Amino acid sequence: MTTIEPVPIVEQRQHRRSFVDRLGSMLPKIVLAPSFAITLIFVYGFILWTVYLSFTRSRILPVYELVGFDAYYRLWSQPNWYMAIKNLAIFGVLYIGLCIAIGLCIAILMDQRIRAEGILRPIFLYPMALSFVVTGTAWKWFLNPGLGLEKTMHNLGWESFKFDWLVNTDMAIYTVVIAGVWQASGFVMAMFLAGLRGIDGEIIKAAQIDGAPTIAIYRRIIIPLLRPVFLSAIIVLAHMAIKSYDLVIALTGGGPGNATELPSTFMYSYTFTRSQMAVGSASAVMMLMGITAIIVPYLYSELREKRS
Amino acid sequence: MSAATETVSGGSARTARIVIYALLLVLAAVYLLPLYVMLTTSLKPLDEIRAGDMLALPRQPSLASWYKAWGEACIGVTCEGIKGYFWNSIKMVVPAVAISTILGALNGYVLTKWRFPGHKLVFGLMLFACFIPFQAVLIPMARVLGIFGLANSTAGLIFVHVVYGLGFTTLFFRNYYEAFPDELVKAAMIDGAGFFKIFWRILLPNSGPIIVVTVIYQFTNIWNDFLFGVSFSSGGASPMTVALNNLVSSSTGVKEYNVDMAAAVFAALPTLLVYIVAGRYFVRGLMAGAVKG
Numbered sequence: 001m002t003t004i005e006p007v008p009i010v011e012q013r014q015h016r017r018s019f020v021d022r023l024g025s026m027l028p029k030i031v032l033a034p035s036f037a038i039t040l041i042f043v044y045g046f047i048l049w050t051v052y053l054s055f056t057r058s059r060i061l062p063v064y065e066l067v068g069f070d071a072y073y074r075l076w077s078q079p080n081w082y083m084a085i086k087n088l089a090i091f092g093v094l095y096i097g098l099c100i101a102i103g104l105c106i107a108i109l110m111d112q113r114i115r116a117e118g119i120l121r122p123i124f125l126y127p128m129a130l131s132f133v134v135t136g137t138a139w140k141w142f143l144n145p146g147l148g149l150e151k152t153m154h155n156l157g158w159e160s161f162k163f164d165w166l167v168n169t170d171m172a173i174y175t176v177v178i179a180g181v182w183q184a185s186g187f188v189m190a191m192f193l194a195g196l197r198g199i200d201g202e203i204i205k206a207a208q209i210d211g212a213p214t215i216a217i218y219r220r221i222i223i224p225l226l227r228p229v230f231l232s233a234i235i236v237l238a239h240m241a242i243k244s245y246d247l248v249i250a251l252t253g254g255g256p257g258n259a260t261e262l263p264s265t266f267m268y269s270y271t272f273t274r275s276q277m278a279v280g281s282a283s284a285v286m287m288l289m290g291i292t293a294i295i296v297p298y299l300y301s302e303l304r305e306k307r308s
Numbered sequence: 309m310s311a312a313t314e315t316v317s318g319g320s321a322r323t324a325r326i327v328i329y330a331l332l333l334v335l336a337a338v339y340l341l342p343l344y345v346m347l348t349t350s351l352k353p354l355d356e357i358r359a360g361d362m363l364a365l366p367r368q369p370s371l372a373s374w375y376k377a378w379g380e381a382c383i384g385v386t387c388e389g390i391k392g393y394f395w396n397s398i399k400m401v402v403p404a405v406a407i408s409t410i411l412g413a414l415n416g417y418v419l420t421k422w423r424f425p426g427h428k429l430v431f432g433l434m435l436f437a438c439f440i441p442f443q444a445v446l447i448p449m450a451r452v453l454g455i456f457g458l459a460n461s462t463a464g465l466i467f468v469h470v471v472y473g474l475g476f477t478t479l480f481f482r483n484y485y486e487a488f489p490d491e492l493v494k495a496a497m498i499d500g501a502g503f504f505k506i507f508w509r510i511l512l513p514n515s516g517p518i519i520v521v522t523v524i525y526q527f528t529n530i531w532n533d534f535l536f537g538v539s540f541s542s543g544g545a546s547p548m549t550v551a552l553n554n555l556v557s558s559s560t561g562v563k564e565y566n567v568d569m570a571a572a573v574f575a576a577l578p579t580l581l582v583y584i585v586a587g588r589y590f591v592r593g594l595m596a597g598a599v600k601g
Contacts, residue, residue: 024502024503027502027503027504028418028422028424028503029418029424031414031415031418031503032414032415032418032419032430034411035411035414035415035434035474035478036430036433036434038471038474039433039434039437039471039474039475040433042445042449042471042472043437043440043445043471043472044433044437045448046444046445046448046449047440047444047445049447049448050444050445050446050447050448053447062447062451106332106335109328109331109332109335110332112325112328114328114329114332116332120332120336122583122584122587123336123339123340124335124336124339125583125587125591126339126343126580126583127339127342128594129528129579129580129582129583129590130532130576130579130580131531131532131533131534131549131575131576131579132532132534133532133534133549133552133553133575134532134549134552134572134575134576135342137346137552137553137556137568137569137572138342138343138345138346138569138572139342140556141345141346141349141565141568141569142341142342142345142362144565147357147358147360147362147565148362149362151360151361151362152360152361152362152363155360155361182339182342186339187594190591190594190595191595194595239439242441243441243442245534245535246534246535246549249534249538249553250534250552250553250556250557253557263443264441264443267443267446268443268446268535268539271446271447272539277447280447281447283443284441284443284444284446284447285444287441287443287444288440288441288443288444291439291440291441295436295439296436299432299435299436299439303428303432
């Protein structure tokens, strides 16, 4: 009897220590688990929830009876949705194209051993620190047809100057492009500048010794070497274009009429103000599909490159 | 002959440099123009604005519209200015940045120094979460916040910003710790240091730059957010960006452009200050969030 008694205690101790050890070895996973669980629930779970809602007839409140592709039919029969898609295409192409063109030009100018680089760089980049709502507010005032740029030009003597894009149904989307490019082009400049600084100077020197003119060196050697930066910039800007919401709301409010409707504003108004939750969900799913098509191949290739 | 060609090419090189500087200066002026107009408009009285020249400096600069925007301007039904909303934003930003940064640091530490099978998948899923359009989670989040009584509260917004900021903070710290030598961590393990001790004594003291980058990135993003603010809050609980938009887009009464601009200055000030003080880190964060290490 007396010899048996200590045994369970030792066993218990061993058991306890191994439990602590196991807990210790589990600790990293325990630390990571809440974040991962949160991501699974609030990102992926919620996406599935939204997808589910897009197959229902939810209006002001969610209902959970499945009715098939009804909401998608309704979405794709809305003139508003076509307007949103068309605007996104115009905005996206011009926004990406202009940001890259302007960003690259400024980066090349800045790369000519400019003395004031330390002062100029922050000037081109500061808009990126501003909220889209501030940018929209500032440009709304700047482009104000009555008192803004137009009036200033009149005062300067250019009486016939007309700039009413902000209230012109056909042109309003271009004001969104202008404000968007103003905000993001400096950032693209910084990306290109980093790319330019990473190019091996020897290649350029060799070309210079061969007597190649500067423009040819840029066109034939340097710009082709910047291909990865072009790719990154296009991905980042496309992603920002699809998500753009605040800028349009602050600048034009989606108007005049529905002239500057984008998928993001469409989703919001159909879900929260027009009580068409199923259609809103369907539009959110379309947006998600668009972004997935852009981002997933990019992330995949980036992660793979790192492995090799 | 050769001297002549030299001076010609020297001359053309100088012209080229003058053109480059001139172009850069014009571009810089264009980029500064909206900020300049915003500031000068906010310092002008309304008659001067109506009379005209947007580009002119204010004849008698006054901070009257700043005081009005801060303490008296009408947003919705209340006329107490934007100060309350400014504090709403501060109360939202500080905890959200702190929590998401701490969690990101721990996640990055686990994902690089305590790898387990499947760590790549976990990271990939968290990374993709950074890029989703938030419209795809808006409706469920509105429901869940409502169920837990967090709708229209600062706590709810903090929660939302932590959840959707985690991917980025994890990304930042993971890429930073990836380059941190494993040998130091292994040596500490052999010495018997545990999980938290290694993090606290070895990783964290070397994380200064990435903490600054992450904090600035998160601060800018959360302060500037509009979509979550407008979706999950209303009235007096709104953050600054939502209040600014309500002020500017309200169409009742006389449109006070100077007050609008002053409010915009207040909304821009915190992030601009951070940018001026720590621009280098801000750019690093942008690049890390975009190009990824």
